Amino acid sequence: AQSVTQLGSHVSVSEGALVLLRCNYSSSVPPYLFWYVQYPNQGLQLLLKYTSAATLVKGINGFEAEFKKSETSFHLTKPSAHMSDAAEYFCAVSASSGTYKYIFGTGTRLKVLA
Amino acid sequence: DTGVSQDPRHKITKRGQNVTFRCDPISEHNRLYWYRQTLGQGPEFLTYFQNEAQLEKSRLLSDRFSAERPKGSFSTLEIQRTEQGDSAMYLCASSVGTGGSYEQYFGPGTRLTVT
Numbered sequence: 001a002q003s004v005t006q007l008g009s010h011v012s013v014s015e016g017a018l019v020l021l022r023c024n025y026s027s028s029v030p031p032y033l034f035w036y037v038q039y040p041n042q043g044l045q046l047l048l049k050y051t052s053a054a055t056l057v058k059g060i061n062g063f064e065a066e067f068k069k070s071e072t073s074f075h076l077t078k079p080s081a082h083m084s085d086a087a088e089y090f091c092a093v094s095a096s097s098g099t100y101k102y103i104f105g106t107g108t109r110l111k112v113l114a
Numbered sequence: 115d116t117g118v119s120q121d122p123r124h125k126i127t128k129r130g131q132n133v134t135f136r137c138d139p140i141s142e143h144n145r146l147y148w149y150r151q152t153l154g155q156g157p158e159f160l161t162y163f164q165n166e167a168q169l170e171k172s173r174l175l176s177d178r179f180s181a182e183r184p185k186g187s188f189s190t191l192e193i194q195r196t197e198q199g200d201s202a203m204y205l206c207a208s209s210v211g212t213g214g215s216y217e218q219y220f221g222p223g224t225r226l227t228v229t
Binding site for chain 1: 118145158159162169170205213214217218220222223225
């Protein structure tokens with residue numbers, strides 16, 4: 001069975017500082033991994049995805065993530081935080097066959113301090 | 115491309131009442147998912163349609179829940195005899211393609227409050 005663990009349910013950074021949100025996965029087959037962002041009372045918006053091409057994936061709004069098989073990690077980073085980045089971030093792994101449903105982590109709420 | 119839409123956005127109901135939610139996926143998306151998200155948690159899978167066929171249901175989907183996707187277009191999720199534990203955000207997502215690399219596009223969700 002596949003699973004995702006997000007370390008840190010709340011992360012605070014100063015505006016302009018590095019953002020690092022952690023995601024570790026468990027999968028017996030090469031995974032498809034996704035990062036989504038959710039603003040209050042809204043649905044989820046895709047930031048980026050890993051589909052076994054390049055291990056460093058660039059997404060929208062300056063975010064990127066690196067797939068590290070040896071560490072079973074897919075951490076999300078952004079060099080310089082902006083106030084508008086404050087939101088909840090979810091890492092997800094796609095089931096390896098059949099429905100390709102997502103298995104989500106519990107989310108990390110990012111707070112950006114002025 | 116108008117994205118995935120859901121209706122209503124908010125629903126307040128009394129315990130024991132029935133509620134129905136609607137999801138309109140992106141046109142030409144043959145795959146449709148329902149998820150449930152409770153406060154402080156990530157979304158959890160409820161059910162999946164490929165075209166009009168419901169191919170998987172989670173154990174979270176008790177017999178009070180039913181979902182349909184007639185003609186492979188919009189989908190409805192009905193909850194009968196609602197309970198306070200049903201209070202959550204219900205998210206619909208759609209996707210195209212036959213593999214796991216295709217991302218899912220999410221609607222804004224329907225927030226259900228059972229009083």
